[in-house]
Structures are given as C-alpha cells and as structure tokens.
Amino acid sequence: MxxxxxxxxxxxxxxxxxxxxxxxxxxxxxxxxxxxxxxxxxxxxxxxxxxxxGTGAGVLHIGPWLATPKAGTTEADPYARAVTARLGTLPLALADGLALTAEADDGGQRLDGRCTYRVSGQMPPARFWTLGVVGEDYEPAAPAGQRRAFTSYEVLRQADLPIDVVIAATARPGNWLPSGGAAQIRLILRLYDTPIATTISTSTGLPAITRVACS
Incomplete structure (x- = not known):
C-alpha cells in the first residue's frame, strides 16, 4: 500500500x-x-x-538666401561650424566679406537644374562679388568648359541697373549661367569687402530668384 x-x-x-x-x-x-x-x-x-x-542657430534667412555671418569668427556657434565642416570650405572672415547660399526660389520650391531661373535685382554694396551654381556635393554644377560662375566684373549690365542672370541647362542670351541639368542645385553668392558683413539682417535687400519655366 x-x-x-x-x-x-x-x-x-x-x-x-x-x-x-x-x-x-x-x-x-x-x-x-x-x-x-x-x-x-x-x-x-x-x-x-x-x-x-540650414535651420540651426546662427543661420539667417533672407528670402531664399541663407547666411551665417559669424561662421568666420571666434563667435561662431556649433551649428555654424558644423555647416562649414559639412561644406568643406573655409568661411569668409567678416573683414573679407560674406557668403550666402540658396537652395530654393522665391516661391519656396527647391532649385532644380532642369528648370530656368532668373536672378535679378540690386546687389548689396561690395567691392567684388561672385555668383555660382553648385550641385548637392557643392561642386560646380556645370561641366568642364562651361561657365561656372559670374563675377561683378564679367556680368553684362548697364551702369547702376540691377543685375539679370539666367540660370538654365541650355544656352540663353545675355548673362547665362549653366546649371548642368542636375536635379538639385544651389546658388552661392559671395560678397567681398562689403559693409553688410556686420549689419546683415532679414531686411537686407538681395537679388530675387524667380522660376521662369520648368521642363
């Protein structure tokens, strides 16, 4: 049991x-x-x-243009330094001038190298300026052998009249700046020896970027 x-x-x-x-x-x-x-x-x-x-601290928005006025100074904030490192370029010191970039037109649409744009208006006072087109990698958008930038000495205009530059993939009469036909482009405007380097604000007058046509 x-x-x-x-x-x-x-x-x-x-x-x-x-x-x-x-x-x-x-x-x-x-x-x-x-x-x-x-x-x-x-x-x-x-x-x-x-x-x-370009939405970090220290980035100034003036219409479609972006500027980092303190990028070339000891007062540059971490975002401005990061933008400079990303571009892989040396920023202009305030005593030398100011660099501005644009990734969109006045309507807020992303710049497309397959479209035609007109950059027009009065340039801020500067001893010398350059206007160029670059791709996403910040390399010149136009192929070798084509114009990659205009300078204040080269652009065609009548005295004291606003500039008028056409950006397009194919040749245009007048001040034509090739875009290379890239899907995404940027404009870089460099102003040398300009008084606005220390006074630039959201009310500073800069050239307009207008989309004319898009194929």
Whole structure:
C-alpha cells in the first residue's frame, strides 16, 4: 500500500530572492542603455537635419538666401561650424566679406537644374562679388568648359541697373549661367569687402530668384 505524504507530491520551484533581484537590475540597466541610445540617435538626427537644411542657430534667412555671418569668427556657434565642416570650405572672415547660399526660389520650391531661373535685382554694396551654381556635393554644377560662375566684373549690365542672370541647362542670351541639368542645385553668392558683413539682417535687400519655366 502506497503511503501519501509530502514526498508524494511535486514540490513547487522556488526562486531565490537574489536571483529575482539580479533580473530586475538587468532589466533596469538594459532600459537605461536603450533610453540613452534612443536619445543619442534622436539628437544626432535632429542636428544633422538642422545642419543639412540650414535651420540651426546662427543661420539667417533672407528670402531664399541663407547666411551665417559669424561662421568666420571666434563667435561662431556649433551649428555654424558644423555647416562649414559639412561644406568643406573655409568661411569668409567678416573683414573679407560674406557668403550666402540658396537652395530654393522665391516661391519656396527647391532649385532644380532642369528648370530656368532668373536672378535679378540690386546687389548689396561690395567691392567684388561672385555668383555660382553648385550641385548637392557643392561642386560646380556645370561641366568642364562651361561657365561656372559670374563675377561683378564679367556680368553684362548697364551702369547702376540691377543685375539679370539666367540660370538654365541650355544656352540663353545675355548673362547665362549653366546649371548642368542636375536635379538639385544651389546658388552661392559671395560678397567681398562689403559693409553688410556686420549689419546683415532679414531686411537686407538681395537679388530675387524667380522660376521662369520648368521642363
């Protein structure tokens, strides 16, 4: 005859208190590292977006033009320095001048090298200026052998009249600046020895960028 007793029944599995505490600690540490990773990824992503789109601190928006007046000074903020590093170019010191870029036209549409644009209006006072077209990599958009920029000495205009430059993939009469037909282009305007380097603001007058046609 089989006797019943405590040994006849399966005993419940008991977990030690120290093991449970270890599991909780592991979950806590894992959660902390996961939160830190998500925070770092989010921060880096927002910083990259700000630098890439010109929306960071220290970037001045004047119509379609973007300027970082302090980029060439010791007062340059981290965003301005990051933009300079991304471009891979040396910024102009305030004593030398000011560089401006444009990625969109006056209507806010992204500049497209397959379209035709007119850059017109009065240039700010400057001893010398250049206007060029570059691609996404900030290399000249036009192929070798074609004009890649205009200077204040080369552009055709009557004295004291606003400039009128046409940007297009195919030749145009007058001041034609080839775009190379790239899907995305940028304009770079450099003003040398200009008084607005230290006084530029959102009310500073700059040439308009107008889309004429798009194929």
């Amino acid at each position: 089989r006797r019943c007793g405590p040994a006849a029944y399966p005993q419940p599995i008991r977990r030690c208190a120290s093991c449970a505490d270890g599991d909780r600690s592991l979950r806590t540490v894992t959660g902390i590292f996961l939160a830190l990773g998500i925070g770092a990824a989010t921060g880096l992503g927002l910083t990259a977006a700000s630098v890439g789109r």
